[in-house]
Amino acid sequence: DMNEGIIARFRTMAIHRPSILVGHVVGSVLQCLMSVLLVGAVAVAIGFRSTGATALEWLAAFGVTALIALALTWVAVGMGLVSPNAEAASNNALPLVVLPLISSAFVPIDSMPGWFRPIAEYQPFTPAIETLRGLLLGTGIGHNGWLAVAWCAGLTVLGYFWSKATFDRDPS
Template sequence: MSFLPLAVRDSSTMLRRNLLHARRYPSLTLNLLLTPVMLLLLFVYIFGDVMSAGIGGGGADRSEYIAYLVPGLLLMTIGSTTIGTAVSISMDMVQGIVARFRTMAIHRGSVLIGHVIGGVLQSIMSVVVVVVVGAVAVAIGFRSTDATVLEWVLAFGLLALFALALTWIAVGMGLSSPNPEAASNMAMPLILLPLISTAFIPAETMPGWFQPIAEYQPFTPAIETLRGLLLGTEIGHHGWLAVAWCLGLTVLGYPWSTALFNRDPK
C-alpha cells in the first residue's frame, strides 16, 4: 500500500479509537465542558447586572454584557477541552500504548493525527454544546442577527483553526509530561489565559501596565475577531493577529510533538 492511503487508513483507525475512548470515559470531557457552561450561567445570572453596568447595558439590562461574554466563553471552551487531549496522550504514554504502537506496522504519524483530529472534533462538539446551552443566553439577551452566513462560516472556521492550534500544543504537553496529572497541570494555562484576556472585561479597563499582556496574548485577538464576526463590532488588527497566532502555535506544536513522539524511549 502506498504512503498516502496507509496514512489515511491508520489515522482513521486511531481517530476511531480516540473517539471510542472518549465515549466510554466521558467524565473528563464533561468536567472540562462544565467549566465554561457554569461560567456562562454564573456571569449571566449572578454577576450580569453588575458587570453590564460597566459594559454599557445598564444595571437592569444584561443583554449587552451577554453578547460581549458569549464569544469569549466559546474560545474558553476550546482551551479547556484541549486539556483532555494532553491527559489522554499522556495516559497512552504512561500505560505503554504508544510504545506498543511503535512496534506495529502502522504509519507512525497516525497516532498523533488521531489524537489531534479527535481533540479538534471534541472541541467543536463542546462548542456546539455550549452554544446549545447558550440558547439560554439567547433567551436572556444574546443576539447575532447582523451576522451573515459568510460571517458565521468564518467564525466557525476561526474556532476550528484555533482548536487545531491549541490541540497540537496540548499534544506536545502530554508527550512531555511524566504522568497524566502533570499533563493536566502543564495545560492549565489554556484555561487561565482566557481569564486574563478580554473575555470578561475590555482591555482598557485593566491596569495600564497589564493592557499589552491582555491585548496581544493568543486568546484576545481570536475573541475580538469572533465578536466582530458575530456582533458586528470593529475587528481592526485582531483578525490577522488571530490567524497569525493560530498558524504560529500550529507551527510550534507540530514539530515539538513529532520530535517528542519520535525520540528513542529510555
Template structure:
C-alpha cells in the same frame, strides 16, 4: 503515494480508536463542556448586571452583557479541550500502548494524527453545545452565514493549534495528573484578555499583556463576526497567532514523539 495511503488508513484507524475511547469514557469530554457552561452561568446571571453596567459606556461595550461575554466563554471551550488531549496522550504513553504501536507495522504519524483529529472533533462538538447554551441564555448574534463560517473556521484553527501543543504536553508529562495541570494556564488566559471586560478598564501593565496575548485578538474577531463590532487588524493578528501556535505545537509534538522512539 502508497506511503501516504497507508498513513491515511492507519490515521483513520487511530481516529476510530480514540473516538470509541471517548464515547466509552466521556468524563473528560464532559469537562470541556461543563466548565465553560458554569462560567457562562456565573458571569451572565451572577455578575452580568454589575459588569454589563460597567462596560456599557465603553466603545466595545453596549447591549446585553451576554452578547459581550459569550464569544470569550465560547473560546474558553476551545482552550478547555487542550486538557483532554494532554491527558489522553499521556495515558497512552504511561500505559505502554505507545511502545506497542511502535512495534507494529503502522505509520508512525498515525498515533498523533488520530489523537489530534479526534480531539478536534470532540472539542468542536463541545463548542457547538456551548454556543447552543449561550443562545438559550439570550446571546443574539446578527452574523450572516458567511460570518458564521468564518467564526467557526477561526475556532477550528485555534482548536487545532491548541490540540497539537497539548499532544506535546501529554508526551512530556510524567503522569496523567501532571498532564491535566500543565494546560490550565491556557484555559484561563482568555480571562486575562477581553473575554470578560474590555482591556481599556485594566491597569497599564496588565492592559499591555492583555492586548498582546494570543486570545484577545481572536476574541475580538469572534465578537466582530457575530455582533458587528469593529475588527480592525484583530483578524489578521489572531489568525497569525493560530498558525504560529499550530506550527510550534506540530513540530514540538512530532519531534518529542520521535525522540521517545529512540530511547
C-alpha cells in the same frame, strides 16, 4: 496511552509515526467543536441573538474556533508528551486555562491598568476573542482576524513539531 502500552504497540506497527499524534489531535478537535456547537445551541436557546451576522460570518467564527482548538490541542499534546505522568500532563496545561482570563474576554483592554494592557493585548486569546465578537456581534474586527489566524498557525506549527520531536525521541 503512553503508560498503558498501546503506544509501544503502535510503534511496532507499519504505520506513519505522526499518524498516532494526528489521530489524537483530530479526535480532540472534533470533540471540542461538538462542545462548542452544544454550547452555542444552548446560548441561542436561552436568548443569544447575533446582531446581523450572515451565514458566512457564522462559518468564519466556527473556522476561527476550529483553528483555536487545533492550535491549543497541538500545544497540549506537546505538554502531555513532556510530562512524566497523566496528573502532571493535566497540570501542565493550566497556563492555557488562565490565558483567556487575562485577555479581553471579560474586560475591555482600554479599561485595564496601563501596566496590564500589554499582557492582555499581546497574547493569542485577545485577537481571537475580538475576531469572534466582531463576526457575531457586528463590532469591528480590524487587524484582529489576521492576528488570530497568525497566532493559531504559529502555535499549531510549533506544537506539531514539538510534539513530533518529543514523540520520536521517546523510546517508551
